[in-house]
Amino acid sequence: MVRDIKAERSAMDRAAEGKTVLTNFDETCREIPDHPALKWKDGSGAWNTLTWSQYRLEVRKAAAGLAALGFRPGQFAVIMARNRPEHLIADLGVLHARGTPVSLYNTLAPEQVQYITAHCDATFAFVENAAFLAKFEAVKDQLPSLRTVVVLDPDGVALDDRALIKRGEDADRRDPSAFEDWRKVTPDDIATLVYTSGTTGPPKGVMEAHSNICWMAEAAQVFLNRSGHRHISYLPFAHVFERFVGHYGAMRQHTIVHFCPDSAQLFAYALEVKPTSLIGVPRVWEKLQAALSAGIQADADEQRRTAILGAIEVGRKLVRLEQAGQEPPAELLAMAERSRPVWMAIRSKVGLQDLEWAITGAAPINPDVIEFFQALGIRLWEGWGMTECTVGATYNPLERIKNGTVGIADPGIEMKVAEDGEVLLRGGNLMRGYYKEPEKTAETIDAEGWLHTGDV
Incomplete structure (x- = not known):
């Protein structure tokens, strides 16, 4: 199939034209106000839900509370919290207050917290609890711009989330029209900074504009065009993988986001959520394959164990023929039909019986791992x-x-290989640059708009 990349680019440009993260959020809240948006477990283990209209109301109160506390357009706020609704409410609250949110990895040491918070001159911080607050307290003398810290789990040691929301309710009651200032946000405004790992120096703040995110969301619609997926959010929001799929993409695709605050509990959550889509780095899939294989081998019933392994091998044969572009023989198709209940039984043990697609990324993966899950009927694919x-x-x-x-x-997206073998990219999803680092930006994106990936 011959693709017309220029025509595709024009189509994506038109689809994303004039859009921001906030217009996407507004559109979804208006289209499906009573549909579930966010789900999470409370202390008793019961599931709680925010509909899109309720989600919007919480964001509205957060934005108004920020403004009442002195947060101003153009300022930055950092967020250190696990995967929970307040993380995204704070994120969107900052955006609606015409600022820029920055999620931090919860594993950062105090000096790393200090570097990023100072680098973006953050004036506000949202932290989940006293343990995360302590990281800021340890370096507060080196954070001259930081004025206010909001604690999501109140413990009396700082301004808590409830106080912020109360101020927001009062401010919104006095001037309900103030919330509409979010409409002044433009596609060229920076929606977030995503700090890279900094393996060759201090972390760099990648500037993602609203236009970049909305352009990517439209591109994803082409190949993942399905509304209402059940998604488990467990990867850090400081990483672009979860930030896009579990936040920005979820708005565009009407995804129901289920928060899992502890990644070790992913498949315990999956048993309840029964996700229809799932993302993971290779290690997630490798560990799951190992666990499932160990469980099969531990089955004391030799006849059953042999039957299960045989069903998986049937699936592998189907995958190999498909990969080779060959039609499977009728006998193999008949065996596959008999094996299907076995595949589904294996998937059900970890809550993946409804899974429609799954993505692995962020690092290379052993093809055998992908083949294993495809043999069970899971459409796991690798992206870059x-x-x-x-x-x-x-x-x-x-x-x-x-x-x-x-x-x-x-x-x-245009792709080409430079003379030295480096992969180059060009498209509407390319960052605006590295925050405060124009020289490094110029080294990465050339005058013709090509991103030099460093990969060969």
Whole structure:
């Protein structure tokens, strides 16, 4: 199939034109106000839900509370919290107050917290609890711009989330029209800074504009066009993978986000959520394959164990023929039909019986791992991207996944190989640059708009 990348680029440009993260959020809240948006467990283990209209109300109160406490347009706020609704409410509250939110990894040491918070001159911080607050307290003398810290789990040691919301309610009651100032946010405004790992120096703040995010969301609609997925959010929001899929993409695709604050509990949560989509780094899939395989081998019933292994091998044979572009013989198709209940039983043990697609990314994966899950009927595919291109640059089409590859370019993305073998990218999803580092930006994005990925 010959693709017209320029035509694709024009289509993506038109689809994203004039949009911001906030217009996408507003549109979804208006389209499906009573549909579930966010789900999480409380202390008793019961599930709680925010509909899109309730979600919007909480964001409205957070934005008004921020403004009442002196947060101003153009300022930055950092967020250190696990995967929970307040993380995204704070994020969108900052955006609606016409500021820029920055999520931090919860594992950062105090000196790393200090570097990022000072680098972006954050005036506000949202922290989950006293333990995270202590990281800021340890370096507060080196954070001259930081004025206010909001604690999501109140313990009396700082301004808590309830006080912020109360101020927001009071401010919104006095001037309900103030919330509409979010409409002044433009596609060129910076929606977030995503700090890279800094393996070759201090972390760099990747500037993702609203236009970058909305452009990528439209591209994803082309190959993941399905509304209402059940998604488990367990990867850090400081990483662009979860930030896009579990936050920005969720708005565009009407995804129901289920928060899992402890990644070790992912598949315990999956048993309850029964996700229809799932993302993970290779280690997640490798550990799951190992656990499932160990469980099968531990089955004391030799006949049953042999039957299960045989069913998986039937699935593997189907996958290999599909990968080779060959039609499976009738006998193998009949065996596959008999094996299907076994595949579903294995998937059900970890809550993946409803899974429609799954993505692995952020690092290379052993093709055998992908084949294992595909043998169970799970459409697991590998993609490639980087923070500088707002998460993704390639994908594997569900109808023609090619194992051992990262697939083809996302819709509208130009790719070429430089003379030295480096992969270059160009598209509407490319970052605006590195915050406060124009020289490094110029080294990464050339005068013709090509992103030099560093990959060969």
